[in-house]
Amino acid sequence: MKITFIGHAAVLIEGSKNIVIDPFIEGNPAAKIKVEDLPKIDYIIVTHGHGDHIGNTVDIAKRDKSVVISNFEISFYLQKKGVENVHPMHIGGRSDLEEIKIKLTPALHGSGIIEGDQIIYGGNPAGVIIELDHKKIYHAGDTGLTKDMELLEYEDIDVAFLPIGGNYTMDIEDAFIATKMISPKIVVPIHYNTWPVIAADPEVFCRKVCEIKKAECKILKPGDSLEI
Ligand code: NI
Ligand code: MN
Numbered sequence: 001m002k003i004t005f006i007g008h009a010a011v012l013i014e015g016s017k018n019i020v021i022d023p024f025i026e027g028n029p030a031a032k033i034k035v036e037d038l039p040k041i042d043y044i045i046v047t048h049g050h051g052d053h054i055g056n057t058v059d060i061a062k063r064d065k066s067v068v069i070s071n072f073e074i075s076f077y078l079q080k081k082g083v084e085n086v087h088p089m090h091i092g093g094r095s096d097l098e099e100i101k102i103k104l105t106p107a108l109h110g111s112g113i114i115e116g117d118q119i120i121y122g123g124n125p126a127g128v129i130i131e132l133d134h135k136k137i138y139h140a141g142d143t144g145l146t147k148d149m150e151l152l153e154y155e156d157i158d159v160a161f162l163p164i165g166g167n168y169t170m171d172i173e174d175a176f177i178a179t180k181m182i183s184p185k186i187v188v189p190i191h192y193n194t195w196p197v198i199a200a201d202p203e204v205f206c207r208k209v210c211e212i213k214k215a216e217c218k219i220l221k222p223g224d225s226l227e228i
Contacts, residue, residue, distance in 0.1 A: 110122075
């Protein structure tokens with residue numbers, strides 16, 4: 001399985017199915033990949049309603065007839081925008097789809113969808129656990145540190161994507177505590193340095209993680225991939 005960090009919080013997983021999480025690509029100052037460069041996407045996962053996470057979901061879903069997995073409210077919103085295949089879920093639910101299993105996890109954040117001068121209710125923000133080809137990937141979405149993350153230790157996570165940029169999400173200190181709670185085999189920092197307000201040094205995060213020998217920390221630059 002090949003996992004590519006597109007930039008910001010966008011992650012591409014290529015295995016027996018192709019999955020993209022939070023595909024904020026156009027207008028993403030960190031993205032090195034264009035929408036046209038993406039392979040055919042089977043599933044799109046949207047963790048919450050903010051623009052830097054919904055991103056190009058509608059374009060990709062229309063192009064590839066992808067199934068979009070999100071909470072009930074965002075699924076409804078995306079359907080109204082012309083997405084044909086949605087799979088609404090909610091936090092705590094696990095779903096067995098073709099070749100993949102998905103579970104939404106709690107996230108401490110917002111999920112409103114900005115449209116013009118309106119904020120549309122976007123349900124609750126989430127993280128996601130994806131099972132594909134006998135590997136488990138956790139993407140925290142945007143979240144503050146929460147003790148609920150202790151429960152993720154039972155999931156036996158292979159790769160965890162955790163925000164470290166602070167201001168809207170966990171910072172390095174909090175993501176380090178989250179890593180200790182989750183105990184993934186590999187942790188990858190995300191959601192930093194896209195804008196000055198979320199500046200963070202991933203090397204500092206990885207040095208801390210290295211010291212406790214609980215997880216391998218990998219810094220992926222936008223466009224970099226990981227084989228697992
Ligand atoms: Ni957000
Ligand atoms: Mn965000």
